[in-house]
Amino acid sequence: MPDVALLKTQLNDPQESVRRHALDELVALVQAGDVAVGETTSVVNMHCHTTFSYNGYGHYPASLAWMALEQGWYAMGTVDFDVLDAMDEALWALDQAQVRGSGGLETRVYHPSFAQYEINSPGEPGVMYHIGLGFCQRDIPAQAQKTLNAMRQGAASRNREMARRLNAHLDPVSIDYDRDVLPLTPSGNATERHMLVAYDVAARAVFASRDQLISFWADRLGMDVADVDAFMGDEPFPHDPIRAKLMKRGGVGYMQPGPDTFPDYDAVTEAMILAGGVPVHGWLDGLSEGEQHIDEMLAYGLERGVAAINIVPDRNWNIADETVRKTKIDELNKVIALAQDREIAVIVGTEMNKYGQRLIDDFDAAPMAPHRDVYMAGASFCHGHTVMQRALRWGYHSDWAQAQLPGRGERLAFFTTIGELVSPGSESLDRLGALADGSSADALVNAVERW
Secondary structure, eight states: OOOHHHHHHHTTOSSHHHHHHHHHHHHHHHHTTSSOOOOOOSOEEEEEOOTTTOOTTOOOHHHHHHHHHHHTOSEEEEEEESOOTTHHHHHHHHHHHTOEEEEEEEEEEEOGGGTTSOOSSTTOTTEEEEEEEOOOOSOOOHHHHHHHHHHHHHHHHHHHHHHHHHHHHHTTOOOOIIIIIGGGSTTSOOOHHHHHHHHHHHHHHHOOSHHHHHHHHHHHHTOOHHHHHHHOOSSOOOOHHHHHHHTSTTSTTOOOOOTTTSOBHHHHHHHHHHTTOEEEEEOOOSOSTTGGGHHHHHHHHHHTTOOEEEEOTHHHHOOSOHHHHHHHHHHHHHHHHHHHHTTOEEEEOOBOOSTTSOSSOOTTSTTTGGGHHHHHHHHHHHHHHHHHHHHHSOOTTSHHHHHHOOSHHHHHHHHHHHHHHSOSSHHHHHHHHTTTTTOOHHHHHHHHHTO
């Protein structure tokens, strides 16, 4: 019998061929009854960052799909910063593991219509984290590809400028972005956390003793030696205190964004639709001035094709301060009610772009349990759009969907139902594809129900 522990390790091998072989082998062992996996349960994580941007646990899409199968998740979705590099592997891995799911991206945009407000990017008026889910096609129209390319290039340009500023501040510690940062990510899509690891490595190379290393960082960060000693481990790591002091607002590497720093909200939303995805409104916690105008913001997005709202619920209830906790739970309840009233899906997940974040939400927690069905329906919606787009090009924004399902509520209900009915995997895609000859929405649902 193959070494199961080794195969699991290989799911995060830098070579994609190794990852694919490992997942194939593990799934074959499950099918043969040699490896047990959990029964499918009512839990989902539709917002998993991968190694193609940054995953705090080092997970590639193949590893995430295996985790979902092994632990019995109903659905899993990938979301990476600025790129769709994980999409192909994610969809393949989900098919192999027979787990519902989708591939997506997250980016920052400038929202000129709400430029006066801080929205969901703290301290940055007009800047908004914006999300697209349900991508599956490689033949992206030129207009959309141009926007996607600009997102990737813009992120790299901002990182390089940040490295230039930090190198000057941290001298004699410095990094070369191409040599030290880009090799840390499989497709050249580096993030601030990759840069933090590179600076930690560089500092350890300059200062041989721990005392020297701690003293250096204490000086450059303006922190007490004891505080630095408390967070500085023995291995290179993307330390949050360094990020907060040097890369965030007020830090020497920080650049206050403006209208030209990030792509335009409307342009990115349009590109998501042209690329076959579903634009999703990113919601933080309801406390910013912009999010106090969530009804107005959501109305603007709905007019341009937004069909869901994304929430990272753990940071809205799993809070020690009882007063803050109650306030955020109230905001969570209100935004879910608003999404239901506006007939859009609610997408949830834990991010995983920082070590220590949950691998899966606790849907049994008191603030979460009342919304379990809403969260599960959101995952079904993502899967339903994804399989329809993959098999027939009849996703949420397709001409077929607009003709068959003109109302937002009926479209939400249809794709959620398809997501519930259609099992994951290539066989289901083939069967869906066979229904292409003029099927109405009702006829298609009836046919799938008979499978």
